[in-house]
Each structure stands twice: as structure tokens, then as C-alpha cells.
Amino acid sequence: MTNPVLASYVVPVHPHPLLVPEQNEGWQRLRDAFDEARQQISDSGADLIIIYSTTWPSIIGHQIQADPNPTWTLVDQDFHDLGSMDYSFRIDAEFAEAWNKANHARGLQSRTVAYNGFPIDVGSVVALKLLNPDNAIPAVIVSSNVYANRAETTVLAKSCLDVLKSTGKKAVAVTAMSMSNRMFTEFIDAADDKIHSLKDDEWNRKVLEFLEEGRLEDVAQLSRTIHQQIRVQKVVTFKPMWWLSAMNDNRNDLTGRVLAYEALHGAGGAVVHLDPTSNGMGDKEYDEDDVEVYHGERNVLDAEGSENTPEAKHVADNGPALWDPAEGKDAVNTDSAPTPVGLYPHARRVGDLLYLSGVGPRQPGTNAIPGGPIRDANGEPLEYDIKAQTRAVVENIARILEEAGSSMEQVVDVTCVLVDMDRDCAGYSEVWAETLGHYGPTRTTLAIRALPTPIAVEMKVIAKI
Amino acid sequence: MRLMLGRTMAKGSIVAGCLAPHPPHLVYAENPPQNEPTSEGGWEQLRWGYERLRESLSKIDHDVLVILSPHWQTYVGTHFLGLPHFEGLSVDPIFPNLFRYSYNLDIDVELSKAIHDKAADAGLAVKMMENPDFRVDYGTITTGHMVNPAFDKPLVVISSNRSRHYYSVEVMQEMMMELGRVTRDAILESGKKAVVLASNSLSHRHFTTESDVPEDMSKEHITSHAMHLWDMRIIDYMRTGQAQRIIDEMPEFTEQAIAESDGGGLTWLLSTLTVPTYPAILHGYGTIIGTGNAIVEWPCYAHEEV
Numbered sequence: 001m002t003n004p005v006l007a008s009y010v011v012p013v014h015p016h017p018l019l020v021p022e023q024n025e026g027w028q029r030l031r032d033a034f035d036e037a038r039q040q041i042s043d044s045g046a047d048l049i050i051i052y053s054t055t056w057p058s059i060i061g062h063q064i065q066a067d068p069n070p071t072w073t074l075v076d077q078d079f080h081d082l083g084s085m086d087y088s089f090r091i092d093a094e095f096a097e098a099w100n101k102a103n104h105a106r107g108l109q110s111r112t113v114a115y116n117g118f119p120i121d122v123g124s125v126v127a128l129k130l131l132n133p134d135n136a137i138p139a140v141i142v143s144s145n146v147y148a149n150r151a152e153t154t155v156l157a158k159s160c161l162d163v164l165k166s167t168g169k170k171a172v173a174v175t176a177m178s179m180s181n182r183m184f185t186e187f188i189d190a191a192d193d194k195i196h197s198l199k200d201d202e203w204n205r206k207v208l209e210f211l212e213e214g215r216l217e218d219v220a221q222l223s224r225t226i227h228q229q230i231r232v233q234k235v236v237t238f239k240p241m242w243w244l245s246a247m248n249d250n251r252n253d254l255t256g257r258v259l260a261y262e263a264l265h266g267a268g269g270a271v272v273h274l275d276p277t278s279n280g281m282g283d284k285e286y287d288e289d290d291v292e293v294y295h296g297e298r299n300v301l302d303a304e305g306s307e308n309t310p311e312a313k314h315v316a317d318n319g320p321a322l323w324d325p326a327e328g329k330d331a332v333n334t335d336s337a338p339t340p341v342g343l344y345p346h347a348r349r350v351g352d353l354l355y356l357s358g359v360g361p362r363q364p365g366t367n368a369i370p371g372g373p374i375r376d377a378n379g380e381p382l383e384y385d386i387k388a389q390t391r392a393v394v395e396n397i398a399r400i401l402e403e404a405g406s407s408m409e410q411v412v413d414v415t416c417v418l419v420d421m422d423r424d425c426a427g428y429s430e431v432w433a434e435t436l437g438h439y440g441p442t443r444t445t446l447a448i449r450a451l452p453t454p455i456a457v458e459m460k461v462i463a464k465i
Numbered sequence: 466m467r468l469m470l471g472r473t474m475a476k477g478s479i480v481a482g483c484l485a486p487h488p489p490h491l492v493y494a495e496n497p498p499q500n501e502p503t504s505e506g507g508w509e510q511l512r513w514g515y516e517r518l519r520e521s522l523s524k525i526d527h528d529v530l531v532i533l534s535p536h537w538q539t540y541v542g543t544h545f546l547g548l549p550h551f552e553g554l555s556v557d558p559i560f561p562n563l564f565r566y567s568y569n570l571d572i573d574v575e576l577s578k579a580i581h582d583k584a585a586d587a588g589l590a591v592k593m594m595e596n597p598d599f600r601v602d603y604g605t606i607t608t609g610h611m612v613n614p615a616f617d618k619p620l621v622v623i624s625s626n627r628s629r630h631y632y633s634v635e636v637m638q639e640m641m642m643e644l645g646r647v648t649r650d651a652i653l654e655s656g657k658k659a660v661v662l663a664s665n666s667l668s669h670r671h672f673t674t675e676s677d678v679p680e681d682m683s684k685e686h687i688t689s690h691a692m693h694l695w696d697m698r699i700i701d702y703m704r705t706g707q708a709q710r711i712i713d714e715m716p717e718f719t720e721q722a723i724a725e726s727d728g729g730g731l732t733w734l735l736s737t738l739t740v741p742t743y744p745a746i747l748h749g750y751g752t753i754i755g756t757g758n759a760i761v762e763w764p765c766y767a768h769e770e771v
Binding site: 187 | 537538539540541542544553554555556558559560561565590592594595596598599600602624626628630631671673674675754
């Protein structure tokens with residue numbers, strides 16, 4: 001299925017281009033760039049504008065705006081003397097709720113917010129008022145979680161894509177963000193505005209050069225470095241590029257164009273258009289793993305997902321004995337894969353081929369089963385999530401392949417076993433299509449009576465090295 | 466007995482200094498009519514602490530509450546609410562399920578402007594906030610409510626300049642020490658009796674999940690032992706009159722406990738009190754969604770010439 005994101009934009013968060021563009025030529029150029037982007041979005045046929053805003057921090061996972069018509073007057077906390085911003089937006093609440101649900105399915109903590117008077121952040125207000133002034137296209141806004149890492153932010157985008165694909169909607173993705181975010185800490189005359197330092201300016205230009213070449217995933221991979229170099233250490237880091245890149249399938253061959261780059265009280269403000277049309281030179285240079293499901297430490301309160309959960313304890317106490325992986329010539333073993341339930345290696349090399357032992361969803365180190373076990377300690381059936389289990393299987397496979405110097409692209413043949421074909425084949429196939437199916441290996445799916453641990457799916461993989 | 470300290474004196478005074486944290490959970494737990502969500506209580510240790518603080522302050526004659534709130538975050542200088550009255554609806558952007566509060570409060574613009582002007586003379590970047598559409602931050606409202614739910618005394622509201630993020634804790638402390646000094650000078654010259662309040666938590670690492678019933682106290686505890694040790698260390702300094710040690714250790718505390726002292730409020734507060742050497746009164750300590758919160762009063766009236 002093709003990616004439903006029709007275009008992506010990077011836009012600045014400060015209110016100057018909205019409220020007082022006439023006070024500075026650069027602010028006016030940013031306003032003109034907003035206007036050009038607005039026209040492009042209007043012409044794109046998009047059903048939805050999705051905004052990831054760095055000026056909406058959150059703590060309890062991510063928050064998604066779900067008030068169908070949030071209406072208020074916003075005044076910026078710093079630049080209150082520039083004026084007030086009345087807003088009345090059209091939000092696709094149904095999409096917001098679906099995205100929230102999809103987040104949970106992929107292991108994320110998130111919630112929707114729909115409260116009268118909820119303070120929509122300045123970055124979102126500026127973006128929506130300038131990019132969609134007549135509310136012709138409904139919008140969705142998501143917060144930037146202060147504790148989120150790359151994996152969580154990436155999965156946030158993938159769950160958004162899940163909903164876009166399931167609803168058939170086409171969208172424009174927008175990140176409201178500064179480039180360098182160091183403002184002058186003193187008051188300046190509008191005419192004197194400039195990027196705070198030469199270093200900030202040079203880094204901004206380098207990042208924009210990457211974006212103009214369509215190398216979005218490279219910028220995402222450089223996110224931590226960029227943050228260290230040109231970002232004031234506020235609560236929100238330079239993470240929107242993780243989200244935007246994942247929304248674009250982590251590509252490096254987009255068609256990019258910088259519509260404007262100017263100073264906003266010293267910070268770097270840019271309007272960038274990223275067209276999904278391939279520029280034809282997209283080598284993937286990045287090296288960080290892709291991630292499908294979040295397995296982070298969100299459940300601080302209950303420590304769910306750890307070795308302390310009843311499910312994990314059940315496996316440890318009642319399951320088959322766990323073994324150290326078999327060593328031997330050409331064996332491949334890793335601590336990042338589930339502990340074997342017999343004396344065998346995780347994989348074995350034969351020439352330029354790699355044969356993996358059957359891989360299930362159990363988590364390395366804890367034996368927890370994402371999506372839950374299929375039966376309890378007494379053998380009574382339990383509800384479980386086949387998609388979560390399948391994603392965990394694929395992630396375990398990816399770790400073993402990486403340990404062996406192979407990758408998902410190198411997978412040749414997969415034999416899958418399901419303990420309940422009727423119940424689980426559709427869900428398993430859906431995850432397959434999102435993951436291994438992308439790479440085109442042959443596949444055989446068999447129904448079997450049981451597996452050694454209370455899991456529903458296991459895969460046997462042959463890959464090239 | 467109500468202490469009428471300083472009533473006949475023209476010179477103003479700081480009659481009490483307070484650490485008065487602002488997690489909106491405390492307002493939510495009280496079920497006041499101004500707040501829309503309702504609860505089954507929770508965080509009683511802290512709310513009883515606020516009861517004791519209110520009782521203590523009720524015995525001290527004062528004209529104005531001066532609050533520095535870490536949730537009015539400004540990056541370009543320090544700002545002051547500069548209009549005589551604000552009202553509206555405050556919705557917490559992080560915990561909107563807990564805090565949707567209709568506020569109605571008065572500002573002592575004269576004293577605000579006096580502090581502003583002295584800070585400008587001292588070389589600090591400052592600005593009066595005079596946009597009538599401005600929404601007062603929920604930190605100010607929560608602290609204001611917990612200290613004086615009737616809001617029948619005017620406030621001075623000072624923003625939190627984020628110089629710690631732009632530079633360092635040391636630079637933040639330099640600026641906040643100076644802001645505290647000019648705040649004190651302006652109060653003394655005003656002829657008014659003021660209570661100064663820093664609206665911040667101590668250790669500030671949150672849980673990243675929320676229980677189904679937010680006020681379920683079986684889920685509430687400090688996020689880590691290290692945070693607890695830091696909080697107890699700082700509280701011990703407060704209770705034993707060693708405020709200078711808090712200033713000295715502020716960089717380590719702020720960094721290692723991810724403390725909300727990064728907003729400058731605690732340093733500013735101690736500066737307004739000329740870094741007190743007398744013991745503070747600990748009215749309460751408790752955790753809120755994993756963060757450490759202490760309600761502390763420095764009873765200046767008993768230790769300073771007012």
C-alpha cells in the first residue's frame with residue numbers, strides 16, 4: 001500500500017509571521033512561505049492535516065486533540081505584546097480517537113483531550129491559522145512527549161499511518177518546530193533580528209541542505225547531534241524529525257524545498273516542503289533499527305511488561321526449562337533474543353545462508369509475552385493480541401539477523417506456525433504485510449496444535465548474509 | 466491571635482516566605498467549586514500541610530502575595546502580570562482531566578511595577594504583561610488557591626525566566642539572587658506586608674503513566690530512592706536554618722533530582738529572605754505522580770526586624 005502522506009512541512013512556532021510580519025523583512029518572507037505552503041496544501045487534495053507540535057509538551061504519553069471545534073484566544077507567554085490570536089479550528093475527532101486506539105495497540109501510552117478551553121499551543125495555532133485559515137481541511141494535533149525517545153516517537157508515526165491506511169485518508173504531515181531554538185534573552189528591535197550565532201546558522205543551513213536533498217531520515221538520525229549542537233536544553237528535544245521521517249517511511253529520497261529560512265528573535269525558523277516524489281538518489285545511509293512496537297518503560301506504576309508480571313512469572317514457573325543457547329561452529333546467539341527452550345542456537349550459518357531456529361514473541365531477558373499469553377497457569381484460555389505477538393516475533397527475528405550481520409531485506413523464506421489459524425491468520429497477515437512482507441520472502445503458514453510456551457505464533461526463517 | 470506586626474510602621478516587610486508547590490492534583494483533590502472535575506480526595510498529607518500553612522498565614526497580617534511560578538515560562542527576560550484584574554478558565558495542558566479551574570484574581574500592579582522597575586535598574590531584562598487576553602498559568606492559580614482559596618488578597622505574579630536552560634544553574638542563580646534582592650527592596654519601600662511564595666516542587670521526575678483513578682494513593686510514591694534522598698537533604702537544610710547550603714548545592718540538586726528549582730523560584734525565594742539562617746517550618750511533604758513536594762514556611766516575622 002502506498003504511503004498516504006501527500007506532503008510534509010516543517011514550520012516555525014513563533015507568532016511573529018502571524019501577528020506582525022510587517023515588522024521585519026525576514027518575518028514577512030516566512031509569512032509568504034506559509035502562504036505558499038497553504039496554497040500547496042489546498043491544492044493537494046488532502047483529507048487531513050496532522051500536526052506534531054513541539055510547543056505542546058506532555059508527560060502521560062502523547063496527547064491528541066479531539067475537541068471537534070476548539071475555540072479560544074491565545075496569547076504567547078513571551079511575546080504577549082505582539083497581540084492576541086483568536087482561533088476556532090476544525091478537528092477530526094474521529095481520527096484522533098482512532099489514532100489513540102492505534103497507539104495503544106502498538107504499546108504506546110496516549111490519550112485524547114477534548115475539553116472546553118484546553119490551551120492549544122502556539123506552534124499549532126500559528127500553523128493552522130496560516131496553513132488552513134478557513135478550516136477547509138480538518139486537522140489533528142499531537143503533543144510532543146517530554147520523555148519520549150526515538151522508538152516511541154517512531155511508533156507514534158506508525159500508528160498514525162495505520163489509521164490513515166485503514167480509513168483511506170490522505171494527509172499532510174506538519175512539524176511545528178524551530179531549527180536552532182536559542183532566542184536572544186534580551187529584548188531586541190524587530191529590525192535587528194538575526195540568527196543568534198554563526199554556529200547556529202551554520203548548523204541550520206546544513207540541516208536545511210539535507211532536507212532540500214530529501215534526506216529526511218538522515219536528519220532524523222542526526223537528531224541527537226543536532227540537539228546537542230544548536231538546541232537549548234528545554235524539555236522538548238529535537239525529536240519531531242523522528243516522527244516526520246517515520247511518517248514518510250524513513251526515506252532519504254524525498255523531493256525537498258526550503259521555502260524560507262529566517263531568524264525569529266534569534267531562533268532559526270524555516271518553512272520546508274517535503275514532497276514524497278522520489279528524487280531518484282535515495283541511498284539509505286542510516287543505521288538505527290526501525291521499530292514497530294514500543295516496549296518502553298511507560299508502566300512505571302505497575303511495572304507491567306517486566307519479569308514481574310503474572311504472565312512472565314507463569315512462563316518462568318510453569319513453562320519448559322530455559323537453556324543457554326547452544327554454542328558451536330557457525331552458531332549465532334544473542335542476548336537480544338528470547339532464551340531458548342531447548343539446546344539449540346538462535347541461528348546457524350551455512351555458507352552465505354543463515355538458518356534461524358523457530359522464533360516466538362517472548363521478550364529477551366524477561367520472557368514477557370507482548371499481547372499476552374494464550375492460556376493461564378491452569379490451562380484456561382486467555383484473550384491475547386495476535387498482532388502484538390506477531391510484531392514481537394518480527395522484532396526478535398530482526399535482532400538475530402542483525403547479530404549475524406544480516407537484515408530483514410535479506411530474508412529469503414519464512415515458515416510460520418499458528419496455533420489458531422481461524423482466529424489469528426488475518427491479524428498475523430496484517431502485521432506480516434507491514435513488516436516482513438515488504439521485503440518479499442516466500443512464506444508458508446501452518447496450523448499446529450501447540451507451541452512449548454503459551455504463545456500463538458512462531459516463525460522459522462532462512463536468510464542470506 | 467492575629468499578629469499585627471508592622472501595622473504602624475511605614476516600612477514594608479516580608480512577613481513570611483513559603484515553598485508552595487503547584488501540582489493541580491491538590492486542587493482536584495479538594496473539589497472546590499471553581500474546579501470542574503471531581504475526585505474522591507487524595508494527597509491528604511500535602512493538603513493537610515496546606516491547611517497548616519493557611520492557618521499559620523491567617524495569623525500574620527499581610528497585604529499581598531508575591532508568587533514566582535515555574536509554569537509561566539519566559540525565555541526573553543522576566544515578566545510581571547501588569548493589569549489589575551484577570552479572570553477566565555485555566556485548563557492544565559498536561560492534566561486537563563484534573564484541572565479546569567475558573568479563576569478570578571486581582572493584581573497589585575503598583576508593587577509589580579515597582580519590582581519590575583528595580584529589576585530593570587539592576588540590569589535584568591524585564592517586561593510588564595499588559596495583554597488583557599493573557600491566560601494566567603495554572604501554577605500561579607494552584608498555589609494561589611491552596612494558600613488563599615478566596616483570592617481576596619492581590620497577587621504579584623512573576624514569570625519563570627528559563628536562564629537555567631539557556632545557560633546554567635549558576636547563571637540562573639545569579640539572576641534570581643538579584644531578582645530576589647530587588648523584590649525585597651521594592652516590598653520594603655512599598656510599605657506593604659508581603660508573603661513571598663515559590664511555586665515549585667523539589668525532585669521532579671514524573672511517572673509517565675497515570676492510574677485509572679488518579680487519586681488512587683496506593684499508586685503514589687517517589688519515583689526513585691535517589692529523589693527521596695535529595696528531597697530529604699534539602700528539607701533538612703530548610704528545617705535547620707541552612708539556606709546557604711541549598712544555594713551552594715543547587716546545581717547538583719537541580720541536575721540530579723531533575724528538580725523544579727530549575728525555574729528559579731527557590732533561589733529567588735531564599736534571596737528575598739536574605740538567605741535565612743533560622744529554621745523553616747515544614748508543614749507537609751508528599752509525592753504527586755512521583756514528584757517530591759514540600760510545603761515549607763519561613764516565619765520571617767519571628768526572626769527579622771519588621
